[in-house]
Amino acid sequence: MPILRSCSPSSGSTGTMITVILSVPLELEAASLNFFLKFGRHRVQGLASPTVSDGLGSFFYAVGGQAPSHHLTGAEGASVNLTLVITMSTEDTALVMMDLGSFTFNSTRSHGHLAKHTPVSPGSPPPQRDTLLRPCGMELAH
DSSP states (O other), X not given: OOEEEEEEOSEEOTTOEEEEEEEESSOXXXXXXXXXXXXXXXXXXXXXXXXXXXXXXXXXXXXXXXXXXXXXXXXXXXXXXXXXXEEETTOOOEEEEEEEEEEEEOOSSOOOOOOOOOOOOTTSOOOOGGGOOOOTXXXXXX
């Protein structure tokens, strides 16, 4: 089961790129999997790419996808549930559905705040537990 390491930003407009960092205990065969970000009722294709390995058996992957138009989500308010969905490439049955929190669509009347984040670039060490990013729209308990 993947572990959510970060998800950012937690707000934006149509076309905002959302980046989710996951760690898994084994190397994924990403070509045989489909990754989606589900904004309310609307799924968008995600692109997964390996980032780093911690050398202790965990592999880190970045999954990116763009926020759709708000009206496609089926949400009445600016905030929509955000979910990561992983399926096999040969079928549409979900292998993993992971709650990422919420994403708030900015408008001229309501502006959200971006989550603080530390970029993870290829070749950099994985984030430490105390510097992990918050899931989209969620606070970590201390």
